Amino acid sequence: QLQLQESGPGLVKPSETLSLTCTVSGGSISSRSYYWGWIRQPPGKGLEWIGSIHYSGNTFYNSSLKSRVTISVDTSKNQFSLKLSSVTAADTAVYYCASPTYFNWFDPWGQGTLVTVSS
């Protein structure tokens, strides 16, 4: 059974870079020829797609975040990662990673990790 787990600092200072890693177990990132995703959810609000990556390294990003986002993949570790630069309080959210299924829909998701931006 495929499982995803996000990891990284829960507190990031304003203007710094948020870095998270998603570790995939129960299956190989390389076995799914579709796009793995990062999605976030500010407290009490809805879902926002951040970006997606193929195991080949091909990426595409939300246009509103594109200038600050980098997503990368390490197939040897079965992980993919998110970097979001120049963060502000508006980037405070639960960050989820998700697996592609039925082509490029998202399921399952990781449990999510809360990242707070504060000095």
Add this chain to the structure above:
Amino acid sequence: EIVLTQSPGTLSLSPGERATLSCRASQSVSFYLAWYQQKPGQAPRLLIYDASNRATGIPARFSASGSGTDFTLTISSLEPEDFAVYYCQHRSNWGNTFGQGTKLEIK
């Protein structure tokens, strides 16, 4: 950029009743629409993909229809565990968009 608008924002119903949730796209998305369920403190779970296909393990009381710009998720007879927030999502070669969600609460 395609915008998905869900209605109503909140739906108050009782167990056993029928729930109908709507998702409207600002332009045609063909059948590239999914529905997710999110319970408090949990990650979203895929219910429906490609507008009308139930994901693995999803009960038959969940059904969906639509194409183009208007989509509907129907829960035929509400169970206590169905009270949650529901999101629609569109995917394309340029990105993904979520609706703002409909909260289904117990009346």
